[in-house]
Amino acid sequence: MMQGLIVLLLAALASAIVIRVMIDLAPRVGLIDHPGEHKQHEHVTPFVGGFGVLVALFVAVSALSTQYPGQRVAWASLLVCGGVMFLVGLADDRWKLGFRIRLVVQALLALLMVYGGGVALTDLGNMLFTGNVSLGMLAVPFTVFATIGGINALNMVDGIDGLVGTIAGGTLLLVALMTGLAGSGSTHLLAMALLGGAGGFLWFNMRHGRQHRARTFMGDNGSMTLGLLIVWLLASITQGESALVSPIAALWLFAIPLIDTLSVMGRRMWMGQSPFTPDRNHLHHLLQRAGFRVEDVVTTIGMLHFMLGGIGVMGLLWGIPEGVMFIAFLVVFASYLAITARPWRLVPTLRGIHRYLRLTPAANCGVFFGNCTLEHVEQINALVAPQLRENTAFRTRLYQQNEPDGKPGLRYAVVEIMLKDETAPLTHQVEYLRLIRKALHPHSGVYVRGYVHRDPFNDRRINPGEPAVEMRTRDRRQRKRVLLEESFTYVDRGRILDQDVHHQDAASEGPQRAPDTLIAEP
Incomplete structure (x- = not known):
């Protein structure tokens, strides 16, 4: 636990320092995000949050290589996966890569995670009340599919100041607590380092005190890198003989990005559009349309995400069968999909909740x-x-x-x-x-x-x-x-x-x- 706290503090400090330096350098090298298209911000802002995630990964790999030298191939694979994902995300932020290129790179990195890092999804737990569902020959393809899904799910909820950092931080905090209490040293150090990296980023991205808007964005370089590393963590703690939690619990720990992204993509395909077509029907968009300020949106979604993750953790502690937890997750997903399928009906209801809570309107x-x-x-x-x-x-x-x-x-x-x-x-x-x-x-x-x-x-x-x-x-x-x-x-x-x-x-x-x-x- 003490080592984890030291890694957390070092990663947070390193992340904050690197991001602060990059905020000044970003305009000189063109790493700035301009308003326009589907973007809601009104100011030119650097997208250098991924540098904080990358330096936190360096801190994590350094600590892991020192404490667990017998797994240096896995740690090298982890560093290569994070570094390449960062560079591809940075190129996407700078030059707008096609989604096919991103998907191919993400699939290759998922294969490196499997064969280099030894992390793969081999079973889905007792989700059907018939014993553990083993994937067998489908383990590698399913791992690639899940990795791509997790990366893009976190990337797609990165829409307003502080949201993606809060969601990722909530998942990482729960994982850090579970791994710390269970004595799982390697995954605990990785979770604590990434949590520190997210914390250093949030200092510049969230609205607090006299900081009335984000000083930097996460960018694809940060959100895709963080998404990949979270998938690595969740797969590590749910698979193998020494698994800490069931695979079903991982769904709850990453609930909001999964539920929101699947719902939005399903609605796009139902309307005859590409699932990758950007729009403003994510949960944070609907809350903003109902008059919620950015701070209120982040607080609301962050609490909801942490609550759903807490349900997954409590289900484990109480010994609730995995099949019951899986059915409950499907019910939550179906309910969310039904509620958000018609935004023109949901937004007035959210606006009524906004008035009932006496929150301050966003527009004025x-x-x-x-x-x-x-x-x-x-x-x-x-x-x-x-x-x-x-x-x-x-x-x-x-x-x-x-x-x-x-x-x-x-x-x-x-x-x-x-x-x-x-x-x-x-x-x-x-x-x-x-x-x-x-x-x-x-x-x-x-x-x-x-x-x-x-x-x-x-x-x-x-x-x-x-x-x-x-x-x-x-x-x-x-x-x-x-x-x-x-x-x-x-x-x-x-x-x-x-x-x-x-x-x-x-x-x-x-x-x-x-x-x-x-x-x-x-």
Whole structure:
């Protein structure tokens, strides 16, 4: 255990140092990722995370060669597999290799893992209640297939800041704990080294403190290398006479990448597309479409992945039959596939969960004031401005909902705090909402919540043709929403520098859009 901790710290330190150096060198050698196509980021970012994984592998191989010199051929094969996968991924990041080239290289590396490293999938455990399912002559082809699948599964979930590192870190942490408690020295050292490499990468990739966006991406050079090494680890601990866990447990330890990738690829083929066609129907895309911020998406998926991995571990500890665990995994997969098959129905449900949890929306820091008793936007501005501690601006709109008979109804207001971009600190937004609620507390009857813009894509509330939508539409036509006042206010450290107030004609119907100059960034 002590050796594992030393390897973990050395790998994390080496990974962080190498990545920090490469962040500065990346623009000079063209290792930068540009926005565009199916990519969601808006900034030019280095893709040098794989350098951290590679240096962690060097630390692991050095420790393994020292502690277990009798298996140097296996460790050399491990180093060659990781190094070649890194170089191919780096070439793919730089020059966009075809997927056929990647698959051929991955298959060759899987063969090296089998014949050089002595790691192969020879049986699938007692998954059918008939005893261990031996693969026999199919062991090598199945190992190649599983290795390619694992590499690409992890690569395909690498879509937002911190996600792939969190998922890989969750799997590696569980493997490290199991191997450490079981006294499996070689696999424990490898797991701890890779965990350190992932940790060093996450320091630059996750959003934390004043780091509002990723300073580097994993890139194919990192995600494919890490995927290959995780497959090596899982195969090592599930096969042979000294296997620590059942092969079925490996499915649970790597659940999210497998389930999400198989579901997305199956949906693509069902729609007549190539399974390798990029799209935005992965789980993290659906959560973002529902308004979840990047930090919330990573936390949600990371917890789900760790929970599923924990189920696999607990199944082992409790002695649950492997066949039962396999059936349970299939049920989870089938349920996920059924839920995500129709994103246009899932996203509104996720959006409702987002509102129920009172999470801050991703697109803006909007605040909704229901049952507003304040009569002018200047009164609202005077309450909101002192809560904003940095130089910013916000737009305030005060509406009145008139009854069908023309009588004035309740008023409500919407305040949108203009942040520079989507990566503004989540802590700021949460704090804004809390302080605004506190400032409005003396005004009885007013309730405050986060505000989310209507999105015409995947929103049943504005999709025609559904009875519930038509009923709500008829109900709304009987009422008239009148925009009474609108203002745009500049603030510096809680002090109002300037505010431009527009009073609308009370006889006009419906909300009126402010001039473009009023909604521009300050």
